[in-house]
Amino acid sequence: MSWRAALPESPPVATELPAGPAAPVGVDRSTLRLALVVGGLVLAVLLGFGLGRLNPPPTAASAGVPATAGHTHPAGTGAHSHGGADVAQAGGADAGGLSISSGGYTLAPSTVEFPTGRAGQLRFQIRDERRRPVTRFAVVHDKPMHLIVVRRDLTGFQHLHPTMAADGTWSVPLTLPQAGAWRMYADFTAVADDGRQTAVTLGADLAAPGPYAPRPLPAPATSTTVDGFTVGYEGTPKAGETVPVRFIVRSGAAAAPLEPYLGSYGHLVALREGDLGYLHVHPGPQAEPGTVTFWMTAPGPGRYRMFLDFQVGGVVRNAAFSLTVA
Numbered sequence: 001m002s003w004r005a006a007l008p009e010s011p012p013v014a015t016e017l018p019a020g021p022a023a024p025v026g027v028d029r030s031t032l033r034l035a036l037v038v039g040g041l042v043l044a045v046l047l048g049f050g051l052g053r054l055n056p057p058p059t060a061a062s063a064g065v066p067a068t069a070g071h072t073h074p075a076g077t078g079a080h081s082h083g084g085a086d087v088a089q090a091g092g093a094d095a096g097g098l099s100i101s102s103g104g105y106t107l108a109p110s111t112v113e114f115p116t117g118r119a120g121q122l123r124f125q126i127r128d129e130r131r132r133p134v135t136r137f138a139v140v141h142d143k144p145m146h147l148i149v150v151r152r153d154l155t156g157f158q159h160l161h162p163t164m165a166a167d168g169t170w171s172v173p174l175t176l177p178q179a180g181a182w183r184m185y186a187d188f189t190a191v192a193d194d195g196r197q198t199a200v201t202l203g204a205d206l207a208a209p210g211p212y213a214p215r216p217l218p219a220p221a222t223s224t225t226v227d228g229f230t231v232g233y234e235g236t237p238k239a240g241e242t243v244p245v246r247f248i249v250r251s252g253a254a255a256a257p258l259e260p261y262l263g264s265y266g267h268l269v270a271l272r273e274g275d276l277g278y279l280h281v282h283p284g285p286q287a288e289p290g291t292v293t294f295w296m297t298a299p300g301p302g303r304y305r306m307f308l309d310f311q312v313g314g315v316v317r318n319a320a321f322s323l324t325v326a
Contacts, residue, residue: 094299095272095275095277095278095279095299096185096187096200096201096202096203096277096278096279096280097183097185097187097201097202097203097276097277097278098203098275098276098277098278099202099203100202100203100204101202102200102201102202103198103200104128104129104198105126105127105128105129105134105190105198105200105202106126106127106128106131106202107124107126107186107202107203107204108124108125108126108127109122109123109124109184109204109206110123110124110125110169111123112204112205112206112207113206113207113208113209114174114175114176114206114207114208115208115209116176116177116178116179116208116209116210117175117176117177117178117208118175119173119174119175120173120174120175120176121171121172121173121174122147122162122171122172122173122174122184122206123169123170123171124169124170124184124186124204125168125169125170126168126170126186126188126190126202128190128192133167133168133169134168134190135164135166135167135168136190136191136192137164137188137189137190137191138189138190138191138197140188140189140199141262141263141264141267142262142263143161143262144164144188144189145161145162145164145170145186145187145188146159146161146186146187146188146280147159147160147161147162147170147172147184147185147186147187148160148184148185148187148269148278149174149176149182149183149184149185149206150182150183150271150276151176151178151180151181151182151183151214152180152181152182152183152214152276153180153214153215153216153217154217154271154273154276154305155178155215156176156177156178156182157269157307157318157320158174159267159269159307159309159318160172160174170186176206176208178208178210179208179209179210179211179212180207180208180210180212180213180214181205181206181207181212182205182206182207182208183203183204183205183206183276184203184204184205184206185201185202185203185278186200186201186202186203187200187201187278187280188200188201201278201280203276203278217273217303217305217322218320218322219322220303220321220322220323220324221321221322222234222321224319224320224321226317226318226319227315227317228251229249229250229251229256229312229317229319230249230250230251231247231248231249231250231308231310231319232247232248233245233246233247233248233306233308233321234246234248235296237296237297237298237304237323237325238298238325238326239298239299239300239301239325239326240297240298240299240300241297241298242295242296242297243295243296243297244284244293244294244295244296245268245281245293245294245295245296245306246291246292246293246294247266247268247291247292247293247294247308247310247319248290248291249290249291249292249310249312249319250290251312254290255288255289255290255291256290256310256312257289257290257312257313258286258289258290258291258292258310258311258312259311259312259313259314260311261309261310261311261316262309264283264286264292265283265286265291265292265310266283266292266294266308266309266310267283267308267309267310268280268281268283268294268296268306268307268308268309269281269306269307270296270298270304270305270306270307271304271305271307272299272300272302272303272304273302273303273304273305274302274303277299279296279297279298279299279304281294281295281296282294282295292310298325300325301325301326302324302325303322303323303324303325304322304323304324304325305320305321305322305323306320306321306322306323307319307320308320308321
């Protein structure tokens, strides 16, 4: 039976038409449907044109920021991404190490308290979004993991390179020489199952029991001495701008014979006073003996402490500088 309701039939009625022009014929249903369809299509086209005028397609200015281009990696450095560099191209930079989780990865230390002035063992894992220990890391600046440890007053700087066990647990001997609150930074490039590489810096607090007497940050200076070497720098870091900072190392009046360390002639970390925001600054090629240039983007105004690692005669030394970014 048809889904339509059955209508009763009416008996035929004889109707006499008046003489004159023929009566108009009723509109055919098929013709009516066709007219409605065509009208609907015309209306849709007109509406689409109007909406297109209200919502124009994205222009180059509103499209996504392009990825960093033209970056060269130092010798011994695997290809990897630079989250900070990408942000800098967009007009600013973010300090790293402010969070224990970022970019889908989490820093999980096994212990955070160490005896003051005595050697301990720092162990930690890097875990992914599914809480699985990460075991694949790219070699960046000659190492798969760079570990920075510093007290909250920016003293006691240490640059360490832990080793990883098969289960993804990193370990390294650690001594916190003075009591107080400390900060650890895990600087690494993780390799996902699909081969995608993500550069991340994660941070966590450490503690050494005892009375904490923070030291004031030394006054800004562009030169210092370390083990008989004079170390100075040229350049003025600016908030939100990428500028070159050139370090010169001298032994007496002569340029120091710098040796490659961690894939370049120097390694620079900058930390921001207050929140301890972390900047891992990437070096350029050596232009002259005894020099190394870094491209630095300060994320905002404030006081910073820069730590330069350099190697001469097989010995790594560290020169520290305070600076104020306007």
